[in-house]
Amino acid sequence: MRSQASFVSARAFFPPQPLPGPRVSRQQNPHFIKEGQKSNDSNPMPVSEWMAHLRQKGILLDPMEALDWSGKGQHVEYEPSEENQIPLKVERTIGHSATALVESVMCRRIRLAQKRIRCNRRLTPYDAVVEVQHLQRLKHFHLIRVVGTYIIRRDLAILLYPVTEWNLEEFMDDTIDQLADVKDFSGSYEHRTRVLSLRTFFGCLCNSLQYIHRMNIKHMDIKPKNILVRKTDTPLSDRLDRFKVYIADFGIARSYSSAADAETDSPVSFTRAYAAPEVCLQEYRSFNADMFSLGCVFAEMLATILSTVPSNRRTELQRTRRNEYGETSFHANISAVRRWIGEVDKSDFFEDPRYVQTRKANLGLVEKIPYLLDPIPALRPNAEDMAACTEPLQCLKCNTGPEQFESATT
Template identity: 30%
Template sequence: MFWNVQSLDLNFSSTKMAEKRDHPQNLLPPLQIMNYSSPDKPDNYRISPITPTLVGNNEEKSVFEDWSGRGTHVDFAADETVPLVQGRFLGHGVNGGVWETHCKGVALAWKKKYCRRKIGDAERKEIMILKKLDHNHIVKLVGTYTHRQFLGLLLWPVAVCDMATFFEDFETMCLENHITNGEQSARLKALGLPCESSASVYRSGSDFLCSIIGCLASAVAYLHEQKVRHKDLKPSNVLLSRNNLWVTDFGTSTDFSLLSTSATENGERGTPKYFAPEVAAFKPNGRSADVFSLGCIFLEILTMGKFAHMAPMKALHPTVDGSFQNNLGQRDQWLQILQSGSSRYRHLLCEIQQMLDLDPQRRPTALEVKNHLMFINYFRDDHGRAQLFGDCCATPFLTAQEHAEELDSLHKASSAKIMSYQKQIDFLLAEAGGMGRYNELHVRVD
């Protein structure tokens, strides 16, 4: 049994994709699926890191234009075989498992979803949202297919690991001094972190985490600009490589471009630990709920960057569920343990404090967060902390003098255009006046 879903046909700009391709060196050994299941956490399979693959430009272009040789979407017949080889298990998306596969030499994440009867609105929604997005920090949809009761999605990139895995590796290497741990050191080296000692891992890892903050804010600001709410922002949904990061898993996301407001009351709520208070209370919620979740991630990034483990933050989550929203009474203590003498750091904590405000209306928008971080990034920092943005998102900051010169230049350019338009208007009026006099004389002669 299969379905005709040609409406899912995809359109991609291979030129844009080639410009944004990131190819970290492949330093990872083959890994096994690690089962950490327990009665408290059933089906707890550790996400395996994904091997980055270096491919040529022609192969890149080919896979994004037509991964299957039959178009970007294929309805395979029941007796056909999908031309993909299932590789390592990468983890669970919100609506299905994800495996590594290779297509035309390019490593892709292969997401398979079981559809009991037909492809429904939820599946179409995720595909349409992915088709709509085009950003350096958002995963790309390469293609889709149907085969019997399964819907398959092929996603790029295949990164080194997700942020949650990085947290675990960072803590182990810094505190337990397991520098010889093959899997974890391989991942950190693939991310560009030296692993000669725990001290070197800590210094480089803290700087690496710091640079994630601005890029992640840029990604969320772009989503909201495109009228998309992610609704499940958390460290495991942020993929990392040596020079880039990507927000992934849009299974619960909402495109509200055709709605009058971003507020929703449906059951798609994401992960409880990072819920905004209004989401946990089943109240209408909008883009500001994403901003709250983003603030929670920032807190965890700063905690890891300062302590190399989460224990100080976890100690300030006394409730049983351990969520941020259910422990907001401890917010001042969260910020207090992260205090620093750096003015940049203090302003960053103030921004996070506003992002975690109980009242959604008082939280900054994602774009405001991004812009504030750009401003904060240029504060003097005597503690030598890394930049808040990677090179991909770094924006030059204008001094007062440069700003004045820029305004003066714009003013002169505008004045020149106005003068040019005025001359054209005068010329046309003169012509019109001459034509009017000609017509008047012609009437008199007649």
């Protein structure tokens, strides 16, 4: 359970100065003593290779700004013998991959997601920490926040906020499953709340991707599993803000000094099902590759909203995405998917129970989704276009800055 009254500033839970101990000046603080520089007792303060790397990448913040979750700083190196000093209590496993375990942990009164990455010669800590470098630059209401990191043995742990109940794929699956529940039919409060939230997500995702691209960062792996959803359950929430969406997983994202530098053709990792054609072919690609992936996600969201008990549009879209060779990626079935979007009955989608402006935005959105899936990158709408088109669909907090930390009461 959470409550709006429990919202606090980051500083209240993660004070910038190490605790306990006397308050020290910036000059006395060991974080400010450079490698080789001498402290007041004339002893050199060693800086590890790892900390030097974090400083060089701009990840080590001014101690007055850093979130001191550990009492030893925002980014910490622990010896194996110090494992019991890590101030985190593991609650449950959220998920895992070949290289990472994601757990819900409590840090003081804040519930965080701990992404613990097992590093090796192929995936070094220097590779894995790139995600932290991106997230520390990005501060948006619909982006996951990085709280800190620590290293112990061969593991790099990244602490993220908040913990969510679903990724978007699971959220859409649950929404469809409710249609088959005789106790929760299509017109029920819970289902209609989820559908209204999905409508809002279109605007929130466009707004957040616009912000990411303005920061000259390409996400490069936009897909339902990398978009998270949580239930807000605040006393003032209504059906439009019962659920909140976040873009997450910047593990293979890339940042650039300018938009012009973002057009690259170097080999990259990608998720085939949602990757743009030029990414799969390893051709020149830019921000518009993210727009193709967003179009794939939007097609699935549209199918979920349009689903009814007799007509599961998500299953219908999945069948449409499978060609005669068994290929299920969007880029291999562009024509079929765009034709499905044009032909499916969208009358329920246009009957938005809100305002005339949102109905017009819905119409404009549906017109643009096929263009997001255009095989020619230059013909896709950019993030600025999509944010302008979907502005009436955004939540009221899209432009209010990063989400404040919220204490967990259970």
